[in-house]
Amino acid sequence: MTTDTSQAPRLTSLSHGGGCGCKIAPGLLAELIGKSALPKQFFPDLLVGTETADDAAVYRINDEQAIVATTDFFMPIVDDPYDFGRIAATNALSDIYAMGGQPLMALAIVGMPINVLPHDTIARILEGGESVCRAARIPLAGGHSIDSVEPIYGLVGIGIVNPRQMKRNADARAGDVLILGKPLGVGILSAALKKNLLDEAGYRAMVNATTQLNRPGTALAQFDGVHALTDVTGFGLLGHSLELARGAGLTACIDSASLPVLPAVRGFAEQGIWTGASGRNWASYGAQVTLPAGMTDAQRALLTDPQTSGGLLVSCAPEATDQVLRLFADQGFGAACVIGRMQDGPAQVIVQ
Template identity: 40%
Template sequence: MKKEVQLTAFSKFAGCGAKVTPAMLDKALCGLVQPYNPNVLSDFNHAEDAGVYKLSDDLAIVQTVDFFPPVCDDPFFFGKIAATNAISDIYAMGGVPITAVSIVSFPEEKLDSSYLTKILEGALDALKESGAALVGGHSIRDEQLTFGLCVVGTVHPKKMWSNNRAQDGDLLLFTKPLGSGILQNAVKAQVAGEGDEERLLKVMSTLNKDAAEIFKQFDVHACTDVTGFGLLGHLSEMAIDNPNGFEIVMKDVPLMEGVRLYAEQGFIPGGSYTNRDHRKHLISNLDELDETGQLLLFDPQTSGGLLAALSAGEAHEALKVMRKTGIEAAIIGRVSKEIEGIVVRV
């Protein structure tokens, strides 16, 4: 590589914080009509994490795509995190990733090929761990550096997970700490403390593979992964067409070390505010939390954890197994027919 370049300087957004705002996306998708196809088991109409298409009675394919601008200045970790984030959608549907193709926009006049090599090496590292193969890709020249994957997985049609089937009495189990959006801003501003960036990169580059495999030992009623719309944004998608209500307890939500302090110092992504503006009307008692607490729950996550609904007994058992394997999981709320909509507790 030539003189080291700060990759995060290529965009004012970072990672999943670059997502189109929820309001814009809703307007764009509103009114789109798809021809009915009985083999389509999951599509964009229910804000699912991936599409699922049935090939036979015992086999379906899971398809997803995810790409974004740099989340860090290290090209290897950028590639690995982008791949980890894309693969996560397959796990969120209960699937197993099998192949991927890369998507690249690359500023040739500003970066030499060694940067792209490192990005691809990082992606391959994540793909190797997941068991999926990189089988191709497409690249274009652009002023903006972006990278991601289109991933294909498989799942049994009767064993796929959806995001909107949580049942009365379920508990909500979350598998990663929150705060990557805020911590990315602190790192970019060069105010993060010793070890903060290392911990951030570790969380974002950790596959949801182990968590998903543990969940498969239990009866998962609903599942999603928490990314650019924040915890409450993705929980709102779980609540679509669900007759039950959801409760989140703020004190039980795991946070990355130091992230509340950085939030109080103002290192909050713009996406946190747009996420809140779009979903706050769906959430009761939000004012019980201070401003920092609210924005933490809407912080756009890059390669965030899985959020799953299981019966109370199974949730506690799954949590025990996860903690034994080193997964920083926590039960953060519940589902009940006695709750209306989404309620937040301190």
């Protein structure tokens, strides 16, 4: 059945927050999880749980195999339904790559306002997600759907990893180099899009970044020089760098001048265009971050900007830097670059 989409509302108009900007603020999330988490000692084969806010759960099957399980879903960050489905699916599978795993299959999570959105629009969202699963060479094997007030889409991702090769976010070492795989600014561009200020070139740059699968994560698991791995998503670069620092008991130093940034992002930030999640992020973890004197609100907003389907953040030995950058370049991540280092010190982030 086809439906008339000419009077359909903009997808982003139906959501109070888009993409990973929908996330619960990190401080509140930690409080909620702390009140509900089961003690890990009851599950000796649960290698990764909630202890370090890692990207996915990992459960050991045997000495050679462990299951990687994750789920991620959110409300629309763009108005094109096919692009929304692609972005949400790419973002969900990123958590498996961020553990060094290989995706095996996915299940769809679908919540749609059935009486508000044309059925063709909903079908295009699902098609977008299916296209990403085909690109990842995995089956979309099922899922669950509900009639909801706001449109929601995402995936449950199931993957596999050798437990001796998995990469946690807690194993960085002093002296490690930090490498970021994708440019920053997705949240700022999404805020510009909502205000009808983003041109076609800016939109394409945002979609291209957010639909690029973080495949290098699987290969990075095999590099002995890679010690820790995560992806930069809703808590921004500072939030996920702080997770690395907390997990390892080290200080993460970020070189703000070296950060890769999507086109037009700095200009929008200077105009005060960014998401509310930037402020919530800063309120949650700003006490553990040292910024350089004279840093502007716009510059800080880029550091706290929620990234939807953002890049991998790699902590590796200095001698592995060229190998890691070469892998990123070979797989089409031309913006990947060194952005900082890990050093001895308290669990905090220092921006230089």
